[in-house]
Amino acid sequence: MTKVLAIDVGGTKLSYAIINDNGEFLSEVKKTSTPKNIEELVQTFKNIIVENENDIDMTAFATAGAVNIENTKVDSSTPNLPKGYNDIDFSTLSKKPVFVENDANAAAWAEYKVGSAIGEDNNITITLGTGVGGGFIVGGRLLRGKSGRGGEVGSIKINGRGRICTCNRKDCWESYASGTGLKKTAEEVAIGDEIIKTSIYKDKKAQEITTYDIIDGLKKGDEYSKKVFNIWKQDLITGLLNITNIFDPETIVISGGMGEFIDTDEIANAVNNEIVVAPVKIKLAKAGNYAGMIGAALLACQKY
Amino acid sequence: MTKVLAIDVGGTKLSYAIINDNGEFLSEVKKTSTPKNIEELVQTFKNIIVENENDIDMTAFATAGAVNIENTKVDSSTPNLPKGYNDIDFSTLSKKPVFVENDANAAAWAEYKVGSAIGEDNNITITLGTGVGGGFIVGGRLLRGKSGRGGEVGSIKINGRGRICTCNRKDCWESYASGTGLKKTAEEVAIGDEIIKTSIYKDKKAQEITTYDIIDGLKKGDEYSKKVFNIWKQDLITGLLNITNIFDPETIVISGGMGEFIDTDEIANAVNNEIVVAPVKIKLAKAGNYAGMIGAALLACQKY
Numbered sequence: 001m002t003k004v005l006a007i008d009v010g011g012t013k014l015s016y017a018i019i020n021d022n023g024e025f026l027s028e029v030k031k032t033s034t035p036k037n038i039e040e041l042v043q044t045f046k047n048i049i050v051e052n053e054n055d056i057d058m059t060a061f062a063t064a065g066a067v068n069i070e071n072t073k074v075d076s077s078t079p080n081l082p083k084g085y086n087d088i089d090f091s092t093l094s095k096k097p098v099f100v101e102n103d104a105n106a107a108a109w110a111e112y113k114v115g116s117a118i119g120e121d122n123n124i125t126i127t128l129g130t131g132v133g134g135g136f137i138v139g140g141r142l143l144r145g146k147s148g149r150g151g152e153v154g155s156i157k158i159n160g161r162g163r164i165c166t167c168n169r170k171d172c173w174e175s176y177a178s179g180t181g182l183k184k185t186a187e188e189v190a191i192g193d194e195i196i197k198t199s200i201y202k203d204k205k206a207q208e209i210t211t212y213d214i215i216d217g218l219k220k221g222d223e224y225s226k227k228v229f230n231i232w233k234q235d236l237i238t239g240l241l242n243i244t245n246i247f248d249p250e251t252i253v254i255s256g257g258m259g260e261f262i263d264t265d266e267i268a269n270a271v272n273n274e275i276v277v278a279p280v281k282i283k284l285a286k287a288g289n290y291a292g293m294i295g296a297a298l299l300a301c302q303k304y
Numbered sequence: 305m306t307k308v309l310a311i312d313v314g315g316t317k318l319s320y321a322i323i324n325d326n327g328e329f330l331s332e333v334k335k336t337s338t339p340k341n342i343e344e345l346v347q348t349f350k351n352i353i354v355e356n357e358n359d360i361d362m363t364a365f366a367t368a369g370a371v372n373i374e375n376t377k378v379d380s381s382t383p384n385l386p387k388g389y390n391d392i393d394f395s396t397l398s399k400k401p402v403f404v405e406n407d408a409n410a411a412a413w414a415e416y417k418v419g420s421a422i423g424e425d426n427n428i429t430i431t432l433g434t435g436v437g438g439g440f441i442v443g444g445r446l447l448r449g450k451s452g453r454g455g456e457v458g459s460i461k462i463n464g465r466g467r468i469c470t471c472n473r474k475d476c477w478e479s480y481a482s483g484t485g486l487k488k489t490a491e492e493v494a495i496g497d498e499i500i501k502t503s504i505y506k507d508k509k510a511q512e513i514t515t516y517d518i519i520d521g522l523k524k525g526d527e528y529s530k531k532v533f534n535i536w537k538q539d540l541i542t543g544l545l546n547i548t549n550i551f552d553p554e555t556i557v558i559s560g561g562m563g564e565f566i567d568t569d570e571i572a573n574a575v576n577n578e579i580v581v582a583p584v585k586i587k588l589a590k591a592g593n594y595a596g597m598i599g600a601a602l603l604a605c606q607k608y
């Protein structure tokens with residue numbers, strides 16, 4: 001049995017545990033806050049590794065950012081992590097093998113191996129949170145692209161309404177289908193549509209209507225909230241049908257906070273109604289909060 | 305050396321030749337017209353195979369339509385081929401192995417093995433003709449999806465201007481970025497924009513302005529033609545940057561009739577200016593008119 005120290009690097013917290021090659025936890029998950037400067041961060045990584053090194057065969061990191069094709073470094077900007085993060089050569093942190101993978105890719109691998117897409121060699125995990133992330137399994141292998149940056153599906157352009165994304169580009173799918181996107185749609189409809197006048201939110205400022213307000217409004221039968229949510233849902237569906245037509249996957253797994261607000265059967269029907277490939281299933285994620293750690297551990301086992 | 309009888313099934317012509325496992329032609333390409341009824345078509349396939357069967361190890365078909373995951377049958381509608389085409393079990397046509405692949409997928413494989421993307425394990429071939437087709441190579445393997453229908457990139461939705469595609473869906477990339485799409489854009493601009501009044505085509509009916517007129521107008525410095533072509537180019541770029549963000553490919557190969565009208569460096573710059581992954585190269589195809597036959601033959605060699 002292979003034992004992997006899996007470390008999830010978040011902007012505020014580091015989480016870590018020992019996981020085996022079946023994706024089972026052999027220890028409790030421990031947490032510590034993420035140091036704000038790079039020397040402390042590297043030292044914390046080393047301390048965690050030294051503390052566990054005798055009990056493990058390798059270390060696997062799940063991290064924000066694009067990871068290079070050798071799985072040793074982070075290549076892209078990571079605004080929530082200290083300056084210098086891109087200079088860390090993870091392979092030097094331990095005497096034993098070290099593996100790094102992007103957290104969305106790792107989570108997708110976890111859904112494939114122990115979650116909602118077990119045995120389905122063509123599947124996609126889409127994370128709907130503050131942004132939109134994706135991990136793509138093609139013929140049983142993780143899609144990484146030439147540089148390791150593949151899978152940036154939040155940045156595909158849809159529908160041309162001209163919304164400016166947080167990345168300053170126009171019309172990124174993520175600017176519509178994320179939680180932030182729902183809030184932005186709520187604002188636009190509140191400003192541009194008479195329907196707000198009969199809404200329970202008619203006295204709120206447009207930019208103060210939250211994602212939670214819309215979800216709550218849905219439950220209360222508020223027509224404005226329904227309209228906002230339907231636009232958001234259609235934007236979600238457009239991206240899902242685009243990737244379905246390209247990948248012809250068995251399943252799309254939806255993870256992230258926004259997942260709990262959607263009816264997966266309704267979304268699947270809408271997608272399947274428009275695609276030209278064979279029907280896709282849409283399921284909620286079930287590998288859990290530590291999917292990134294599990295996926296990184298399992299990918300590391302596969303590599304070493 | 306493996307010898308493959310490669311047959312390209314077109315709506316009007318069947319082309320065939322013997323090709324080896326290096327993609328080299330061992331015979332001239334012969335052609336015959338495509339029979340209009342299914343019994344004659346099957347008989348023609350059998351005749352071609354019998355005529356060559358002693359000299360070959362296997363047969364490979366490149367065909368329109370989605371091919372099943374076993375590479376033995378065509379699953380989708382093929383309007384230019386006789387009714388009953390979907391019932392043909394290609395594996396029964398010969399005593400020796402028979403392989404079938406979609407022509408766009410086969411052409412992409414040819415570009416990868418003997419064309420413009422040799423040695424680049426992540427590459428995409430986009431065919432810009434009457435429609436828009438795609439073949440995707442991911443980590444050195446052809447993307448086929450769960451059912452063999454993967455790669456239907458002409459059907460991804462872009463920009464939301466609401467154009468109705470020939471498939472009756474709205475906003476398919478193919479309805480904008482194909483040759484037909486350029487003609488449609490020409491019509492829309494001629495109807496909706498004052499710029500037509502000073503154009504060399506001001507006396508033509510909007511729906512009679514052809515793709516060729518626009519290309520010719522470009523050479524003559526016609527502002528209307530430039531405007532139409534720039535809109536078409538932007539629509540092309542939007543789709544290319546979407547697939548680049550997802551696949552992070554080394555190269556996108558452009559094949560098909562519209563390829564000769566674009567400046568690949570200009571397109572590559574525009575795409576690379578907007579993507580979040582590493583820069584992509586854009587090249588014209590060079591596996592030639594028989595890329596489908598070559599790719600099908602090479603894929604068959606790999607399978608058998």
